[in-house]
Amino acid sequence: MHEPPAELEGFRVIPGGVLAPYGFVGGAVSAGIKPSGDLDLGAILSTRTPCVATATFTTNRVRGASVDIDRDRIEAGPIRGVVFNSGNANTYTGDGGYDDALAFIDAFAQKFDVPEAEILVASTGVIGFRLPMAKVFAGIESLQLTRGGGDAVARGMLTTDAGPKAVAIEVPLSTGVIHIGGVAKGAGMVHPNMATMFAFLTTDAELSDAYACGIFRSAVAASFNSISVDGDQSTSDTALFLANGESRVGVADSDDGDARLFASGLFAVCRWLAREIVRGGEGVTRVIEVKVSGAPDVEAARQAARKITSSNLVKTAIHGGDPNWGRVVMALGNSGVDFDPERIDISIGDIPVVVSGEPTEYEEVSVAAHFLETDVQIGVALNDGEATATAWGGDLSAEYVAINSEYMT
Incomplete structure (x- = not known):
């Protein structure tokens, strides 16, 4: 996979990936969901404050349990973070699969002492099998979240991807510097519509719900919804954007210079991740x-x-x-x-x-x-x-x- 450039569409690239914005921690472990023993369970969490959150999801009529749960929770708001696994999509698993997803969330919330209603869940992998909950619970018990866990997060969500995809930039606004980070996975069943495979975006900017929703949907349309590997849309596609405001630097809803600059930064991160999803797609050589x-x-x-x-x-x-x-x-x-x-x-x-x-x-x-x-x-x-x-x-x-x-x- 390509390493991020030193500069991305005019913005300075910084280390940390999706955890580069202030106030976010994360990590991943090998819970044994994947037979390979690779990292397969992880999370991203805003440490002190709930986030303004928005998301787009698959439009496939067959949806994973996580998609239905997350859509309802995004509408109810606020959100603190997301727990995820790879190797099992928890899709087409009936009421039991839905209950498993809720139990996954609850175990994470108890371990890290956060409100259960403020946690989302995402699962990717093979369709038609229940999550191995004993392994999930054991994985959560061993999971540690740190500021330096961005690389583990990027690797923990992979399935057949060629490699991890993560990038972060700083955006100098008139009232201070904010940061935008992102991570993504996707290798097959890549032909999204108002969604992506997995793409988690974070920022420490202060945003309103309306602005975050509008600008993220525009960014998704111009990036993740403009890629295709094989023409098939996944049942678990989720693009999530979390803004925790930890920088104390706000972006107004109006079309001023700061709003346009922030939008340019968000679009740049989304476009780079979208191209890398294609580059790391199953069997892709060009x-x-x-x-x-x-x-x-x-x-x-x-x-x-x-x-x-x-x-x-x-x-x-x-x-x-x-x-x-x-x-x-x-x-x-x-x-x-x-x-x-x-x-x-x-x-x-x-x-x-x-x-x-x-x-x-x-x-x-x-x-x-x-x-x-x-x-x-x-x-x-x-x-x-x-x-x-x-x-x-x-x-x-x-x-x-x-x-x-x-x-x-």
């Missing part, structure tokens, strides 16, 4: 970035971009270095977006292959070479408006098939 411009509105641009990134024919062409850009046109035409095929432009990397609806003379070997790079860029101009959106996806390899044909064996 990250595909599709930018659609000149659309009548952002939703149309995003819809077109996501259709291209999720096309298996586009994915396989890129994996094999096949300069078949006609598959991009095919996917665009299937996107449901209204456009004039005789007006579009398409570029592969910096190579224009279609201009005003007409194929250009270009070197196929150059397109093939770009498709074999680690990061592939495809540009599509609809030339029918001013809106732009970007989506990310991965190639489709034989390794993906191998992983998912042997997931439980």
Whole structure:
């Protein structure tokens, strides 16, 4: 996996990951839920103050018990933290699975002396099996939460990911410096809609409920909801944002300079984590970035971009270095977006292959070479408006098939 850069979209990157903002602690242990013995149970907690919290969840009709519990608790508010496990999704497990999730929360709340109603729960892994509660309870007893536990949190939520994904930045506002941290996991069943696999974001800024909800939903739409690994949406997708106000630096609801700067920082963290989810996806060897411009509105641009990134024919062409850009046109035409095929432009990397609806003379070997790079860029101009959106996806390899044909064996 990529290490975070020293600077992320103009913001200084700092150590600590999701626990970098003041007032958050976390950690993870090996509870034995995963047969491998890897870290598989952990938590993030605001130590002194409840948080303004907002979240987006899977829209799959089959949902994990944690999703239903967390949605209700977010609406009731406030929230202090989240306890999670990997290796078992606790999905399609009936009333018993729901009760297990509540018992998971209760055991954590008692261990760390926090109100049970202020704790969320998240589970990821194999569907259709009850949580091994004896192992869960023993894991909670051994769990320690510290300021330095960010790396353990990042590793404790992994399933078949290539590696952990975490980043944090500082944002200098006019009244002081605040911090934004994030961690994510996701390798397969990655095609979210108003959600992600797991993405936990934290900040020590003071935010109102309304501002936090609005800006986080916008950030999710432009990042986690703009990625695809395999076109399947998980039953447990959860994107969570916690703001504990520990910095004592507030961000106004108005569209002033501080609000715009905070939004830029949050978007930057979400975009980086979203791209890393793709990069670490099952069998992924290349990250595909599709930018659609000149659309009548952002939703149309995003819809077109996501259709291209999720096309298996586009994915396989890129994996094999096949300069078949006609598959991009095919996917665009299937996107449901209204456009004039005789007006579009398409570029592969910096190579224009279609201009005003007409194929250009270009070197196929150059397109093939770009498709074999680690990061592939495809540009599509609809030339029918001013809106732009970007989506990310991965190639489709034989390794993906191998992983998912042997997931439980």
